[in-house]
Amino acid sequence: EVQLVQSGAEVKKPGESLKISCKGSGYTFSTNWIGWVRQMPGKGLEWMGMIYPSDSDTRYSPSFQGLVTISADKSISTAYLQWSSLRASDTAMYYCTRQTGDYWGQGALVTVSS
Amino acid sequence: DIQMTQSPSSLSASVGDRVTITCRASQGIRKDLGWYQQKPGKAPKRLISAASSLQSGVPSRFSGSGSGTEFTLTISNLQPEDFATYYCLQHNSYPWTFGQGTKVDIK
Numbered sequence: 001e002v003q004l005v006q007s008g009a010e011v012k013k014p015g016e017s018l019k020i021s022c023k024g025s026g027y028t029f030s031t032n033w034i035g036w037v038r039q040m041p042g043k044g045l046e047w048m049g050m051i052y053p054s055d056s057d058t059r060y061s062p063s064f065q066g067l068v069t070i071s072a073d074k075s076i077s078t079a080y081l082q083w084s085s086l087r088a089s090d091t092a093m094y095y096c097t098r099q100t101g102d103y104w105g106q107g108a109l110v111t112v113s114s
Numbered sequence: 115d116i117q118m119t120q121s122p123s124s125l126s127a128s129v130g131d132r133v134t135i136t137c138r139a140s141q142g143i144r145k146d147l148g149w150y151q152q153k154p155g156k157a158p159k160r161l162i163s164a165a166s167s168l169q170s171g172v173p174s175r176f177s178g179s180g181s182g183t184e185f186t187l188t189i190s191n192l193q194p195e196d197f198a199t200y201y202c203l204q205h206n207s208y209p210w211t212f213g214q215g216t217k218v219d220i221k
Contacts, residue, residue: 035210037158044215045150045158045201061209062115095157100205101148102169104157 002026004034004096004105011111012086019082020108022096029077030054036070036081037095039107051079086112116140116204120213126221133189135200135216142182143206149178149187150201152215158201162187192218 007021022034035050049060053072060070072079079096091112096105117140127133137147145165150158160169162178165185175190189196197220202213 045152045203045212047203047210047212049209059208063209097158100163101150101158101160101203102163104159107157 002098002103004098004103006094006096006105006108009109009111011113013114014086014088014112016086016112017082017084018086018110019080020094020110022079022081022105024077024079024098027098030074032098034072034079035097035099035101036068036079037097038064038092039095040092048081053077053079086110088112088114115209116143116207116211118202118204118211118213120202120216122216123214124217124219126219127192128221129192129194131192133192133196133218135187135202135218137180137185137187137202137204137213139183139185139204139206143204145181146204146206147178147180147185148203148205149176150203151196151198152201153198161200189218194220 003025005023030053033050033052036048038046048064049070051058051070051072053074069082093107093109095107119138121136147165149162152158161172161176166178177188179186199215199217201215
């Protein structure tokens with residue numbers, strides 16, 4: 001059974017760093033793209049970017065380029081989304097998804113507040 | 115970037131109704147489009163891939179059509195569990211882009 005399991009909810013202060021994770025199982029992790037999707041409170045879905053774990057080829061939406069970093073460790077079937085300096089506007093639910101969205105993680109709520 | 119214009123943004127319908135949602139791409143995307151259903155507090159679920167292929171386990175009352183720039187999701191015989199928000203996603207070229215969403219609620 002294909003599963004994507006994300007790390008838990010986070011509460012952070014502005015300026016702090018954060019790395020959230022998405023662990024895949026039940027399929028060949030390294031040869032399937034993993035994407036990240038943001039959903040701000042009460043808003044729609046936004047595609048942030050994606051990574052091909054086998055060679056770490058990464059594509060970013062221009063809206064998120066330079067604001068986040070997507071990475072992966074194929075040895076442990078895990079993809080990551082990280083921020084070096086969080087802002088209040090990063091408060092959102094973040095989903096990981098496989099390929100063109102056939103499987104999704106359960107989501108990770110990130111709250112940034114002073 | 116390819117813009118996906120989804121309409122309507124919301125609609126009210128009754129159980130048993132036929133509902134149609136449209137996504138229009140700002141340039142041709144062949145059939146590189148999926149439709150997703152999202153219920154409150156849940157992750158999205160893919161209903162349709164490649165514009166018209168029904169995902170395994172998805173009821174046959176859901177159907178998709180279109181290619182190029184015009185796409186539709188049709189729900190025939192709307193059921194209570196279908197009240198949700200629906201999104202299209204184009205994956206023809208980077209950056210991939212979602213439509214703005216259509217909230218289907220009970221009339």
